[in-house]
Amino acid sequence: MKANSQASGWPAKLLQHGTLIAFAGIALLPLYFMLVSSFKTRDEFLSNQFGPPETPVLSTLAQSLAGGDLFGWVLNSLAVTVASVLLSTALAALAAYPIALMKWRAGPYVLGVLIALMVVPPIVLVIPLFQIAAALRQLNTYQTVIVIYTGMLLPFSTFLLASFFRTLSPSLVEAARMDGAGSWRIFRSILLPLSGPALATVVTVQALWVWNELLIAIVFLQSDHLRTLMVGLTVYNSRYRIDVPMVMAGMLWGTLPMLLLYLAGQRFFIRGLTAGGVKG
Known part of the structure; x- marks a missing residue:
């Protein structure tokens, strides 16, 4: 009977695995x-669009950086991404601590408001934010974009870190308080060292969003020398529309930093996402 039930389960498992492989x-x-096209010349791409390159070349990758614009766009995106992620992560951790572990009566209400803000689409905020930036004469500045990105990242980051902090044993905090540690010492010496997976997840998700964001960057950074990578790649695509390998090489350069970031933090990523799912 057991053998029959196992045999009958094989088609379903095979279908499930096949579906996962297909997706x-x-x-x-x-x-x-993108990868195979970046190592082809234009002539080889026209004769072999989807197959692997017969003779891989590095000249396309080198030429994509020769103009200097692409490298500058990458540096601009790195500056905006690093500043926004560091600022939003620090503020989210400081906000999540009292919400999750301190007896703050307003904590649940604040967390509820943050969860509600997560469903607000960024596009509805563009016009009022643009008017505020224009009134303050802060258009075409990285400071404005960093502040906007930080505000948009805070709800998710605070929610995730608060969920993680709640899984930590309250006895750790109570024992530290009995030993005379203050709130800042508990936060710095106990919570942050234990929050590696959650912090890595927050940093990775935030960096991916800021790096790929286009709407805010194209509205608030209108000068050519301030363009971020996503805005620059739009210009790059129109400039080299006929030369597909050149466009793919530019996109490959833009993908590598986030790919390296994910590979560096992948062992923490899933642990951090699921940390708040079950209270320990």
Whole structure:
């Protein structure tokens, strides 16, 4: 009877695995196309669009950086991303601590407001934010964009860190208080060292969002020398529309920093996402 039930379960498992493989292939297809095209010349791409390069070349990757614009866009995106992520992570951790572990009566209400803000689409905020920046004469400045990104990242980051802090044992905090540690010492010496997975998850998710964001960057950074990578790649695509390998090489350069970030923090990523799911 057991053997029959196991045999009958094989078609369902095979279908499930086949479906997962098919979806993975569909998701990886654009990455494959970008990768193989970046190592082709224009002539080889016209004769072999989807196959691997017969003779891989590095000249396309080198030429994509030769103009200097692409490298500058990457540096601009790095500056905005690093500043926004560091500021929002620090503020989110400081906000999540009293919400999760301190006897703050307003904590649940504040967390509820933050959760509600997570569903507000950024596009509805563009016009009022633009008017505020224009009134303060802060258009075309990185400071404005960093502040906007920080505000948009705070709700999710605070919610995730508060959920993680609640999984920590309250006895740790109580024991530290009995030993004479203040709130700042508990936060710095106990909570932060234990929050590595959650912090890595927050940093990774935030960096991916800021790095790929286009709407805020294109509205508030209108000068050519201030362009971030996503805005620059739009210009890059129109400039080299006919030369597909050149466009793919530029996109590959833009993908590498976030790919390296994810690979560096992947062992913490899933742990951090699921940390608040079950209270320990």
